Amino acid sequence: MDDRIRDHAETLVDWSARIEAGDDVVVRVDEGAHDLAVAVAETLGERGANLVTVATSEEVRRAYLRAHGAEFDTDPAYELALYEEADSVLTLGGGRNTAATADVPADRTQRYDRAREGVREARLATDWVSTVHPTRSLAQAAGMSYDAYREFVYDAALRDWEALAEEMARLKDILDAGSEVRVVNEGTDLTMSVDGRTAVNSAASVVYDSHNLPSGEVFTAPYDTAGVVTFDVPMTVRGREVRDVKLTFKDGVVVDWEARQGEDVVTEVIETDAGSRQLGELGIGMNRGIDRPTGRTLFDEKMAGTVHLALGRAYEACLPDGESGTDSAVHVDLITDMTGDSRIEVDGDVVQRNGLFRWEAGFEEEPTEGTDGS
């Protein structure tokens, strides 16, 4: 077995999920993730944890959903019991065809998911972590060779998480102490308030309330957004490509928008409800293992040198007790590149310039001629 698969499993079990002897662990395995499942099983065995393996084949799901014409039962007792009694749920993504469920009617999937809302909540009440095993299908979706894609995934997932968590804590402290964040790049000059909000140090571990491996971002819940932002990193939203989305905010609300491609889906998202016109998340990517967008939010939004903003729902962890942030049925991330002529300011202090944080070698306190606004 490729040593990296074993490292991936150990990072998942030890760093991310903090599994201990006697823990009741559900491992959910996508059809192409068998090799990772073997390595995870080995690691769980070594730790003395218990193991139930659930298959999450998308082809099985497709066949079931297409055939099931009736109402779905609400939260079947046996499935609910499995997750309610579990301590941890590890989801190993990695299918063999990203379009495997392309011909399942969207409303069928929605009805199924709605009927299983309690099962989902039970799963999210455990120490859950989602990761991805590199498959040829995912390599294809990323436009990469299998070999290069594996390298890419392991570069992203096998970080020195402890060191990164410490670095991210510095940014979290700045955001938590700050009131106003300003994001500037070519096509963007946006201010938003973060006063009273708490940033999450998303260091790919349940102890940081971070449930994805890889992770590597600091995010908070902004409000009172004003200005203009252009998202120049290519994204796929609801299965459709969007390019160069430009949003104009006034008093915390989107008042104007356009896109070079996919404007219809952007409109669809924005017009969902009141909350979908506001930001729910400001996230700052800090994972230097992710060096390019691959069309998969799990990776793209963590990319060092990017900022992402989400229209819609805010994360509860960022909000003061009892205060509600942006509420919405949607949460759609859009990403802008900060490695060009860019900066992030907190209360007027430049925290990051041209993709480099103030604590990084090469950071310029004052911009040299030609790097800012010229």
Add this chain to the structure above:
Amino acid sequence: MDDRIRDHAETLVDWSARIEAGDDVVVRVDEGAHDLAVAVAETLGERGANLVTVATSEEVRRAYLRAHGAEFDTDPAYELALYEEADSVLTLGGGRNTAATADVPADRTQRYDRAREGVREARLATDWVSTVHPTRSLAQAAGMSYDAYREFVYDAALRDWEALAEEMARLKDILDAGSEVRVVNEGTDLTMSVDGRTAVNSAASVVYDSHNLPSGEVFTAPYDTAGVVTFDVPMTVRGREVRDVKLTFKDGVVVDWEARQGEDVVTEVIETDAGSRQLGELGIGMNRGIDRPTGRTLFDEKMAGTVHLALGRAYEACLPDGESGTDSAVHVDLITDMTGDSRIEVDGDVVQRNGLFRWEAGFEEEPTEGTDGS
């Protein structure tokens, strides 16, 4: 998809497990059985049943067991809850390597299974059915091409089960009404009592208390066995090949034994405990779709024109209420071919001669010269 896979799924769901709308169904999927899982999911969707898919990869199991050096937890609550709350459990066998767990220490597996005795009981308390999806690995183990093996499996599993159940009911009635069974072939002349015992019409359906697809045998729990039997169908017992096992019974107990190959494992079985010296089962194969032994008991013992006897534990379904049959830690099936110069008698009446039942075309009431004893 191969139509036979769909037929297999429908036979499993409708005939065998009798799944109805709203049933909570666990589908356990071996690594090579994905195609059957897709077809089963489709059928379950059509019937409006609920679906949880558990992966039963032997490589995952191997990795977990080898790594787990500590004591196993007894019946983990989450796994127990899944099966306790389930209505049906469908097990889809079909791995990619029949030797996948060959390097797991036997005592490790035994300790694991013992710790999960409650989970197993919960599973067996549901309407469970086990079947096999033909894989290249199983074809290899049977010494057959993949194409021929698929043909073989579907011939065995896709019977007219209703008609076969009716035919098997005739044999069950004869055995239930009878007192003494005599089995005769070259190398065999064995009598046993079945008085007071109830035969099971194993017609591959939970309504017949029959939990394997394919099935197709009638079995009961004999006692007071006397005489000699030779098992000429090649078998694999505990991973070792046994050939031409010959047992001599007196007063219900094995008093002498020999084997052309594998005598040591036969000795091991017989010397397990008091019950392992007695018969726990007399089974009569009636599945005409199974035309050759393939080294897998699930198929071999159902083969039309064979009789199998098991050393060890009897099935409770065959015993009168409150009466205990042969009790043992083992249940090892051995098979003898009845298509040669052979007969099965019940209380002196010939029920089957040379592999043909008395209700079949070609059955000879009185043997013609040369077919009996010459």
